Amino acid sequence: MRGVVLHAPGDVRVENRPDPTIEKPTDAIVRLAATCVCGSDLWPYRGIEAVDGASPMGHEYVGVVEEVGSEVRDIQPGQFVVGSFFASDNSCEICRAGYQSRCVHAELMGTIGTQAQYARIPLADGTLVATPEAPSQDLLPSLLAASDVLGTGWFAAVAAEAGPGKTVAVVGDGAVSLLGVLAACQLGAERIVIFSRHADRQQLAKEFGATDVIVERGDEGVARLKELTSGLGAHSTIEAVGTQESMMQAIRATRPGGHVGYVGVSHDVQLPGDELFFSAVHLHGGPAPVRRFLPDLIARITSGAINPGKVFDLTLPLDEAAEGYRAMDDRRAIKTLLRP
Numbered sequence: 036m037r038g039v040v041l042h043a044p045g046d047v048r049v050e051n052r053p054d055p056t057i058e059k060p061t062d063a064i065v066r067l068a069a070t071c072v073c074g075s076d077l078w079p080y081r082g083i084e085a086v087d088g089a090s091p092m093g094h095e096y097v098g099v100v101e102e103v104g105s106e107v108r109d110i111q112p113g114q115f116v117v118g119s120f121f122a123s124d125n126s127c128e129i130c131r132a133g134y135q136s137r138c139v140h141a142e143l144m145g146t147i148g149t150q151a152q153y154a155r156i157p158l159a160d161g162t163l164v165a166t167p168e169a170p171s172q173d174l175l176p177s178l179l180a181a182s183d184v185l186g187t188g189w190f191a192a193v194a195a196e197a198g199p200g201k202t203v204a205v206v207g208d209g210a211v212s213l214l215g216v217l218a219a220c221q222l223g224a225e226r227i228v229i230f231s232r233h234a235d236r237q238q239l240a241k242e243f244g245a246t247d248v249i250v251e252r253g254d255e256g257v258a259r260l261k262e263l264t265s266g267l268g269a270h271s272t273i274e275a276v277g278t279q280e281s282m283m284q285a286i287r288a289t290r291p292g293g294h295v296g297y298v299g300v301s302h303d304v305q306l307p308g309d310e311l312f313f314s315a316v317h318l319h320g321g322p323a324p325v326r327r328f329l330p331d332l333i334a335r336i337t338s339g340a341i342n343p344g345k346v347f348d349l350t351l352p353l354d355e356a357a358e359g360y361r362a363m364d365d366r367r368a369i370k371t372l373l374r375p
């Protein structure tokens with residue numbers, strides 16, 4: 036099969052890789068209908084995260100089940116499925132509490148690499164959610180978004196306790212942030228303020244429900260937000276970048292007693308204890324337990340209530356993945372969908 040391999044920073048190649056096979060009786064093999072490039076794939080692409088030899092890439096996926104192992108009970112060949120970037124058993128105590136991304140048997144899909152024609156999905160019964168019927172082509176981008184960016188933005192909004200009567204601030208304007216806006220809107224937030232300096236992303240944020248845009252970032256951005264909120268700051272803040280600046284911006288944008296939902300993969304973030312102490316904010320986040328939200332998100336997508344697939348503004352054949360990475364790295368694209 037064809038699959039994306041990162042050899043070194045900036046060096047993305049689409050190569051012939053061995054077809055995946057059932058390795059454990061709980062595995063399934065999925066023929067991918069669509070896959071994509073994640074903002075987090077840009078960390079190793081840019082050399083900010085070490086590249087440890089030739090690495091298969093990708094952790095977002097939707098497709099049709101081809102084969103299942105002997106212990107798979109619920110998932111069946113022929114079903115169209117959506118899964119998350121962590122495989123999980125969905126039955127341990129951590130999963131049952133809603134934290135499937137930290138399942139005691141969790142396996143990161145990024146090490147398997149779903150930017151490919153086929154993928155082996157561990158713990159298929161726990162990981163995969165089947166759609167009620169085979170979706171039409173126009174639903175594929177939105178279902179694919181549910182696999183990570185929508186699920187992650189949704190978790191961020193839930194962790195930030197976005198809801199009726201709340202002012203929600205969103206730090207970052209990548210796909211997760213934009214879908215955090217959509218989630219906050221669906222959860223009934225009264226006012227949604229996004230920090231963004233890119234006109235195309237501001238536009239999409241408004242389509243998803245943002246009411247205000249602040250172009251300044253850092254402490255300047257926080258000052259602008261406070262002007263909009265009677266000097267108090269947001270009730271709920273979504274952090275979807277993962278840098279020192281973005282995390283401190285999120286904490287400082289949040290009023291005492293408010294909630295920060297942080298889902299940007301942390302890169303060397305150091306929290307000053309004294310400031311954290313006196314901020315009196317709740318911090319909750321981490322790798323999003325997307326599996327918790329998948330049944331609800333799939334229902335909202337198939338009913339037409341939400342269209343998160345709009346974050347894909349570039350679609351390429353899998354063989355042109357390198358251009359998909361370049362376009363996102365240059366910020367010419369918000370998110371690239373790859374057709375296997």
Ligand SMILES: [Zn+2]
Pocket residue numbers: 123124125126127128129130131135137138139140141
């Ligand atoms: Zn578990």
